[in-house]
């Protein structure tokens with residue numbers, strides 16, 4: 001077989017999957033035969049998780065059983081709370097999440113990964129974040145509420161009050177749109193670990209570590225910082241020009257696969273606009289989008305750089321009252337569904353993932 005060098009694995013297909021289609025040329029995203037944007041408008045986190053894991057949207061009866069199964073798994077074991085409490089308060093939330101998910105790994109059969117494990121871990125992700133957030137700020141952690149949906153319960157545990165329907169729907173739309181996205185870096189990391197027949201906790205720990213990076217999941221908080229630093233519409237062009245002139249990147253723009261606008265950004269712009277009403281921050285954000293797109297076309301004419309999902313994710317999360325430190329962990333709450341789907345997929349037709357490297361060093365003298 002002829003070998004080729006593919007730095008960053010761009011354009012390399014490493015698996016077949018029926019979970020999602022990411023069409024970067026045309027800006028399309030399909031989850032198991034459904035447009036992701038349509039699912040975000042008319043379906044909940046639980047319905048779409050069911051679709052990804054079981055292959056079809058649930059009937060009412062299936063949905064009810066699935067919601068109960070998830071809700072029953074929300075509570076954290078005592079020893080995991082102790083592990084979280086032992087992490088110094090200056091550590092970021094992704095570090096806490098990575099450590100807590102690792103600590104969830106128990107004595108049960110480690111291979112193959114199961115749907116039951118996927119449900120149990122997905123159910124606990126919001127609880128880990130909310131528990132830590134409460135402990136860090138000196139509040140009593142809220143116990144999860146069975147009767148609330150996944151998203152409503154997450155907001156409830158974070159704030160101590162039941163959120164409005166508008167906030168739950170908006171965050172639900174974000175969580176649906178980011179559940180799954182093909183062979184992104186964190187999903188690939190999870191699949192690589194799974195391909196060694198290691199356990200699902202190790203695979204998810206690797207995936208969380210990959211999502212933590214600013215080029216993947218940590219962009220939304222940097223988008224907020226960028227918009228805050230710009231401060232007003234009249235400063236946008238100068239600020240962005242200075243950034244691009246110095247060779248730096250604009251956060252929330254560009255994508256490895258999408259060479260047109262990210263369909264998730266289009267959908268989230270609508271969701272964010274509904275919540276924002278006359279919010280000057282959102283007005284500034286849409287202005288920054290326009291100026292950034294225009295200037296990126298000027299500075300990088302061949303690259304087709306547009307806003308990605310992170311740009312408006314920041315606006316939605318800000319509008320529902322999440323602080324910046326919670327942006328990437330909230331992304332992890334949704335992407336756990338896709339990670340688990342890929343881990344199960346990998347395990348079901350496993351071949352160890354083992355690419356090669358090209359040696360550019362010296363050969364021994366003799």
Ligand SMILES: CC(C)(COP(=O)(O)OP(=O)(O)OC[C@H]1O[C@@H](n2cnc3c(N)ncnc32)[C@H](O)[C@@H]1OP(=O)(O)O)[C@@H](O)C(=O)NCCC(=O)NCCS
Pocket residue numbers: 008214215216217219248249250251252253254255256257300303305308309310
């Ligand atoms: C997402 C991202 C990592 C994809 O990167 P990639 O496919 O590896 O593309 P490259 O890093 O090879 O960049 C290609 C070119 O576009 C430029 N570019 C890409 N994204 C850019 C951005 N956001 N701002 C400025 N320039 C950008 C690069 O500087 C490079 O230019 P060059 O060829 O003149 O050196 C990249 O677009 C990025 O860093 N975006 C900002 C972070 C972000 O929003 N991440 C969330 C992704 S959902």
